[in-house]
Amino acid sequence: MLPESFPTRPRRPRALIPRLLLGCVLGVASALALGGAEENELAAAYLYNFSKFVHWPSSAMRDPAAPLVLCVYGRTPAGESIGALDGKLAQGHRIRIDRLSRGDALTRCHIVYVSASESPYLNPLLRTLANRPALTVSEIPGFAAAGGMIGFVKEDNRLRFEINRGSAEAAGLSLSSQLLKLATRVQ
């Protein structure tokens, strides 16, 4: 039986030199095939993709020159990777990363990334954010079920995500159909 979790990978590496050369030539793809990517970087890459597939109500995105504010709430190992998104373009807006600590106001955020450190405070936090046009994303297990919008889940050693469509719609956000299609679970 073929190993289930890595069907696309060559089953047996060839000699060392061809592999190294191949690695240099194929760059990105080869690097990923060799062993995958760090979870933190993956989470950041997903966040960047989410920022492109969510439509905010015009009240939240009035000024076309204003930045798209991505707030990192609490302490997360993904903080550094997310920080690297600062200045990137999404839907014509520059992304700005704001690092917030427990208790800080979340009013100016378009996306709130809730760190695992905040899991004890999840319910009060989601109550604070409810019906506010901010996309909530988190690494906390059960985040979408608890009322968050997008929650990361790890399946088969891959990072995937669940969506709570109701929460997003209540907040006036619309998520692209592509996003919904790729989610492991939509509720």
Next chain:
Amino acid sequence: MSTSPASRVENLISRSTSHLVGLLWGMLLLAATPALSADLTELSMEELLAVEVTSVGKKTQSLSDAAAAIFVISNDDIRRSGATSVPEALRMAPGLEVKRIDANKWAISARGFSNRFANKLLVLIDGRTVYTPSFSGVYWENQDVMLADIDRIEVIRGPGATLWGANAVNGVINIITRSAAATQGGLLIAGGGNEERAIGALRYGAEPAPGTFARVYAKYNARDALITSLGDDGRDEWDIGQGGFRVDSTLGSGDRVTLEGDLYRSNLRQQLEVPDPLAVPTFSDAIDDHINAEGWNLLGRWERALSVSSDVSLQLYYDHAEREEAYLDQRYDILDLDFQHRFKAAERHDIVWGLGYRNTDDRLEDTEILRITSAAENRNLWSGFVQDEIELLRDRLRLTLGTKIEHNDYTGLEIQPNIRLLWKASEQSTLWGSVSRAVRTPSQAERSASVSTNAEATGLPAPYPQVVLARTAGNSGYGSESLIAYELGLRTSPTKRLNLDLAVFYNDYDELWTTTVGDTLRVADSGRYLVLDLPFKNLASGHGYGLELAADLQVRDNWRLALAYSYLELDLTASSDSLDISNETLARTDPRQQVSLRSLMNPRPDIDLDLWIRYVDQTYPVFVQNAQPIPAYWTLDLRLAWRPRADLELALVGQNLLSESHQEGYQDAYGAVPLEVQRGLYATVRLDF
């Protein structure tokens, strides 16, 4: 040079006669080749879904906020180390001394004082302390957590008394198991080998109700005896069976509740040489001792978020343990209640405070060797702590002030404050420093037990008694040992793939344990022998200093190197009227230098090839006089694992491969002959279902 590094590697590997040498050279040279990198943000969502997750550097990044010398052993680290018990896994942490002194006993400490009854290290499993109150120390052999369900082991060197209380003098070890939600489904591990005779573990996790997760587990290990330095069977084989459960539930209100419990039973064998003043001519008896140990515990924790920045938790546990051996019968029951409240005040203050109560019911039974004046005791411990983390400069500079105040029935009030400063110099580098105080409170044995330590000929002419029996004497005036520790640390990641953690410390000890010589000789047993009392006093002091380095290098995506180096100097002196020599030897009982180098490689995603080299410097026994030092040793473990399917892993582990056997320590209490750890080989099958 015209040849590429890669071809040099190949040449070297093909040429070298020894596979090990080839492997090592290969690793060193591969380290020189640049690692591949990729900008994941350029990938589409579909592509991201296909990328496999690795855990590069995750560990140290999340630690960069701690103003303490902390090292985390992850679940993956444990699995890939080949360790089959918690003590063996601890060998990878810097700053810890781990000695296996017989098949079922370990001497483990942080920053010195490692012996069988090492008493300056606090150990907790899911918030439950496993430090034995009657004699101070940890019965490591009976802390048999299911390794596959451990989330992480946090090893904190240096005092942790402000948060964890007395006896967290030189360090704290926090063993944290995974939540029941993270251990869903079935897991079966079975195997065995020549030293690890039987390895078995079974766990099943389910979601009985929405939001409520549960698991049950059972495990069994049987281990072979060590070998004596003369080559005979050590006759110290043992086994342990343990089962338990954990339930984690999120209530509708958002409150989180955890309930967990364990039950174990262990049969252990040991060889003792106990003093007997009437046994001519050696004045000692050899005992082939069979120990029974068993216990159970139950813990409940309730956590509630009050607001986005404040939460409370309440924890209650009950712990029962008993153990019968030739020189001691003991039983204890502990009831512990803890309350904690964390909140944010005035934007810059993150405050946590708590209250605790612990009731300990201790029963020790007299034996020939150990007499106790206060055999049954019921003691109360009251404690409170407060700690404030002050953000002096946002995300840059943080000051932590805190203190623990506790009251125990032996020494009364103990105050254990600390001050810590953390400076995040850059995104990559964090510097921290601390000054803290901690105490080690006396045990029941030190206060009220009298223990035979040795019997010797007096050399007096008849009719004077021919033998003198030395007995330590519990002393109700015996107080706490104290420490003031000064620490500095640096954590930095010069590149994304390299994490460095450096800590230096200076420990100033006072009121340390000594045995003194009593004023009078008593005549015992109708004049057949004399008894010399050796009362415990706090007459020694001293200092220790050292350095610990942990380096973690992700050489390539499929290859990680982890290095730990420790250097320790300990200088202890007893005041002249104590006549105690043990502090001089105590200071030399720990290795001055230790190295652990692990290589974790995946030549293919379905294959693990792991190597672990350790060096431990020469050490001396604590209580054995005139004994030979234990020579420094190198040792090597190898692990090869193959996953033919995602749910199946076959592993082959070789332990202590470099020599037939080596000695790591002396059995401090009545050890008959020095024992040596042997080369071992075992295989396991691991099946997820």
